[in-house]
Amino acid sequence: MIKDKVVVITGASSGIGEATAKLLARRGAKVVLGARRDDRLKQIVAEIGAQGGQAAFRELDVTSQSDNDAIINLAKERFGGVDVIFLNAGIMPNSQLSALKTDDWHQMVDVNIKGVLNGVAAVLPTFTAKKSGQVITTSSVAGLKAYPGGAVYGGTKWFVRDFMEVLRMESAQEGTNIRTATIYPAAVNTELLNAISDKATAETMQKVYDQYGISPERIAEIVAFAIDAPDDTTINEFTVGPANQPW
Numbered sequence: 001m002i003k004d005k006v007v008v009i010t011g012a013s014s015g016i017g018e019a020t021a022k023l024l025a026r027r028g029a030k031v032v033l034g035a036r037r038d039d040r041l042k043q044i045v046a047e048i049g050a051q052g053g054q055a056a057f058r059e060l061d062v063t064s065q066s067d068n069d070a071i072i073n074l075a076k077e078r079f080g081g082v083d084v085i086f087l088n089a090g091i092m093p094n095s096q097l098s099a100l101k102t103d104d105w106h107q108m109v110d111v112n113i114k115g116v117l118n119g120v121a122a123v124l125p126t127f128t129a130k131k132s133g134q135v136i137t138t139s140s141v142a143g144l145k146a147y148p149g150g151a152v153y154g155g156t157k158w159f160v161r162d163f164m165e166v167l168r169m170e171s172a173q174e175g176t177n178i179r180t181a182t183i184y185p186a187a188v189n190t191e192l193l194n195a196i197s198d199k200a201t202a203e204t205m206q207k208v209y210d211q212y213g214i215s216p217e218r219i220a221e222i223v224a225f226a227i228d229a230p231d232d233t234t235i236n237e238f239t240v241g242p243a244n245q246p247w
């Protein structure tokens with residue numbers, strides 16, 4: 001059931017996170033949006049409210065543990081608890097390794113890996129204590145296959161796959177009933193490519209997205225499906241992308 005669930009969403013200021021917040025709110029969830037661009041969050045929350053949905057927001061940098069703790073506290077204060085966390089914030093400044101864009105490498109590790117760790121650390125005590133909860137993450141097809149130009153991004157998304165599977169196993173072992181779902185999207189039209197500083201990589205990827213990219217609402221539907229599954233059921237992994245994208 002989605003209705004009345006409290007769902008915290010990271011990376012909610014654009015793309016997949018924004019589309020998911022809007023869809024879940026339309027289906028009766030209480031959504032709590034986090035990202036760095038709080039002006040965007042404010043606008044999205046206003047739109048949701050204007051359509052009769054319930055939403056709150058907070059500026060969030062996922063690399064900060066205290067920011068992650070604060071957004072969980074906001075969910076509790078505003079809506080009385082937290083049922084689902086959608087760890088979706090991520091960046092993809094791809095480039096060839098030989099370009100030595102080491103700042104980009106470290107930034108991807110900080111956001112795509114440590115951001116997930118910080119979010120789970122913030123919510124796990126609550127889920128463990130109440131013996132229920134759901135953790136949903138956005139990995140990528142780059143977490144399933146290797147691509148030139150995507151060594152570090154892919155590595156961060158492979159990390160998410162392993163981490164989520166062990167979270168699922170340990171929760172089952174410990175009887176804490178924490179459901180997990182990991183989503184592996186291919187090309188989705190969002191703002192993700194804006195962070196690519198390497199010109200050649202940006203142009204190549206833009207062509208792929210122009211040819212194949214699908215709407216972020218497709219991914220939002222997957223998140224909704226995972227939440228809607230019965231509480232005794234984990235639907236653990238979804239690979240989803242354009243029907244005509246060959247790789």
Ligand code: NDP
Nearest residue numbers: 011013015016035036037061062089090140188190191192
């Ligand atoms: P967008 O760039 O549109 O969204 C990324 C979101 O992450 C934004 O809301 C951004 O908000 C947020 N974000 C980035 N850095 C931080 C940070 N340090 N702290 C908090 N929030 C942050 O792209 P998508 O919607 O495509 O990306 C969502 C997820 O989907 C990512 O994890 C991405 O890797 C994954 N993905 C996307 C695919 C695609 O083709 N689009 C394919 C496979 C996976 P702000 O800048 O305001 O902080």
